[in-house]
Amino acid sequence: MTLMGLELPSNIEFTQEDDKHIRMHIEKPMENMQNDSAAFEAWALCLKAKMNCNIILSYQEYNCWDKSFYKLCCKQTHYMRFLYRLWKFSELMSEWFKIDVKCIADVEQFKRMFLELKANRQYINNTPINESETSKSNEHRDEHFVEKAFITAVGKEKLNQLLAEEKESKLKIINNQLPNGLFKGKLVGDIKELNRIFPTGFIDLWGISEKDDLCIFELKIDSNNHVGIISQLFFYANYCKDVFYDKVYNDRIQSYKRGYKELHNTVKSGIVSIKAYFLAPGYHKEINVNRNRIEEILNQKKDITKIEYKFLDYDYESIKEIVDTSVKIKL
Template sequence: MKNPEIVCILRQISQNTNVKLPESIDFEVSDGILRINLSDKGVCANMQSNESAFEGWALCLKAWLPDLIEKVLICWNPTTHKSNLLHYERFKYRIWKFIQTYDWAENGSLFNMDYYGENLKNWVINFPCDEADKEAQGDEAILERDYIANQKGNYDIIDQQLPVGVFNNVVSKASCVMPRGKSQIDIWALRCDTLHIFELKKSNNIMVGIISELMYYVNIMNDIKNQRIKYPPNAKECEYRNFDILYNSLNSNKIHFIKGHFLAERLHPLISPAVITLLNDSHIQKMENIEYSYIVL
């Protein structure tokens, strides 16, 4: 069973005739196994795009088709030239985390995932270099500011645009491992021993990729929390965007839980409550104190 047949079943079950699968990913269900075959373009694309967001598609299809899908294989060709190595490195990290998190997910390529166990110890994360722009740029930025202003009383601290660029040993353009610049957490907050991470989308941006994006940010921050990835030494001097409070909380092991929140007026029609339940159904995430939820904006 391939894309057209899968779409037909999804439309029947969801009672939504607008449900589609990305044409750039080949989906195949056979003998209880879902194979998600990503193109070279997909593995180098923005992680929230339909052609790259394998986490979202895997979780949605498995949650909607539990009688047909027991295992999920993420497949791609690791031997071909890749057009964007930074996005590709992030893709491989995402794969590694996904198959670690869910016992029903497997690497369907020939790429050796042990690579990341060795390299993580050399990675550092960048941090804010200035305050956020005084004037919000764009609709989602305005929504971010409004949400932060309205929620200040509910958290010990809440702020925006936390960089999560990954670098090798030092923060520099030459040592960049994954995309930087716009690679930032929309909103973050601290309350007691919990770090909250919010991925905000405006009402006309309802892509499945919100799952992939939030999972990536949560996994990066969890690796920082557990000191698998570190901030560079000069990060302790930063006070922009309340980063010093976050840094000190991480450095003193005060953060024990991470909660990732989808923050939107509405989600993609395939992101049902069952999908979020499946997203949280992981022994690894429970052990690491990670939890996801949907907050209506």
């Protein structure tokens, strides 16, 4: 589907009511948030940046949710993550993005339940328990080699050069694959499937800046330029705000893998802000055409949210030698 020159996915229903009002309908809210068919934040931002329109979103409700955070199936945990994203996005973009009144009940219910858990420190994140491994899936394998390259000493230097060019603070430490599952409970023993709220994904790269910002990076290679990069990073940034910035997190150091002890120490002393970076050699054309405006919209309330987003472009050739070395070691 094309709308005002914007190429939109066929599996999200878009209805243009007039020049300034658009309706979006998500048929499958349980899908992976990086899929074009589920990345509502990304498409909403692309539309807003291009047309300066107001958006109302509706979705197919998941009727099997019993309004609890107990014994959720896999689809239900994806639905919980969808409700969380929709709550956070509608709150941040409230001037122009609304949830259809017919669909708001589940979002409000989730919000009440989540905030109650947070107030009572009754949710807990999972932590790294071993070193990250390169994916055996061809789809993610090449991306993981690039990710591994950036956490080497030379790769970290390249990343810090890129940050310096954008007048961003340099990283003191850099690590990869930070888990972002969430469970009901406050003890390590509560981290089990029957208490799961969110499915476990992983933040590609993360680090602590010289100013004690928690810096997170959503990494892509040029063969993976879906708009979903925006939805992924938006979720990760808000998760880090609720868990690490607000100090409702797993402070039981079960292992020292992937820098979690350094993260724990920084959380204890106080994270200054969340710096959320898109990191790719190129972006989807609908992002590229209004990239600066999208970044501006995302950051309009950064002083309140303590989250700041920025697009970064890395040159693959500058790290190719490190990537090739990693590939040879693995093979």
